[in-house]
Amino acid sequence: MRDRNGRSPGKAGRPAVMTDVAKLAGVSHQTVSRVLNDSPQVRAETRERVLAAVEALGYRPNAMARGLVSRRSKVLGVVTFDTVLFGPASMMLGIERAARAAGYGVSIAALETVDRPSVLAAINTLADQGVDGVIVIAPQQTTASALHSMPRQLVVVAVEAGQDAGLPAAVVDQFEGTRLAVHHLLELGHRTVWHVSGPAGWLEARDRAQGWRRALEAAGAEVPPMIGGDWSARSGYEAGLLLAAQTGVTAVFAANDQMALGLLRAFAERGIRVPEDISVIGFDDIPEAAYLTPPLTTMRQDFDEVGRRSMQLLLQLLESDNDVPEPPPVVPTLVVRESTAPPAR
16 A cells, blocks of 8 residues: 555555565665665675665655664753844854754753853753754854863864854854955045944944954054943934034944944934944844945945854864864955945035
């Protein structure tokens, strides 16, 4: 008897299992396993017979069965934190896509409190579940420092732990991304660039602030006082009110797009035109950036590429006993829209 697709099911209508394939092909289940795992130690005619049996029975090996053969669970652990921020949320999505493409399932541990004990507890919980390895989204200093105390028997890759973390990591080149942003504004003719930073304790905020300062110093431009924010549009709005009261401000670099959105609102309320009076550039390229008034110039991060590189690094570490070179940082892309222009004369 065959099913509606013309395939022969296992006994009593159940899905076919490996022993059914072995019986139909006239081989051992070890041979079936070797064929399914693409072992070179199988004769061509035997391989064809097994694959024909697989097709006839509609057999589909599940992740658990493959894990028993390879001694891997084919499940990846991801430690993240409970956030609605665009960057970390998009990073999580990029990792999930890369894991699926590599044939891995994902077990997620989302932290409500980002501190050392919580991070280590989450990693240990995932280790107890038998995951092959763990990717930790570590954009905060407390998260990154906790990884130095992780279980040594577990393969762990950090994402956004800073370019000087001393850990296997996939990162975005925050310094180069910031340099490109500042350079764009200076090339337009602005004498200096003000900065609304992210919150203390965030590695991305630290690196973007340092990159902003270095870029201005390298260009011989004055470094104005930095204004602190917390990633929110509200903090950008408050920073915008402060900047609107300053004289001589012609360009502002916001550490993320949400704060740039707040800047646009504050400037509009104070009758300051963007970009005629002040140019504004953000970071992230959120989906709404192209539809703000005016459309926002920003730095786009390729989160899918970060996910792919973190997954590639994890698999290399799992398969090699030697040191594995880290992937190069992902460089953000400048997206020029209508919120930046030469300064008014």
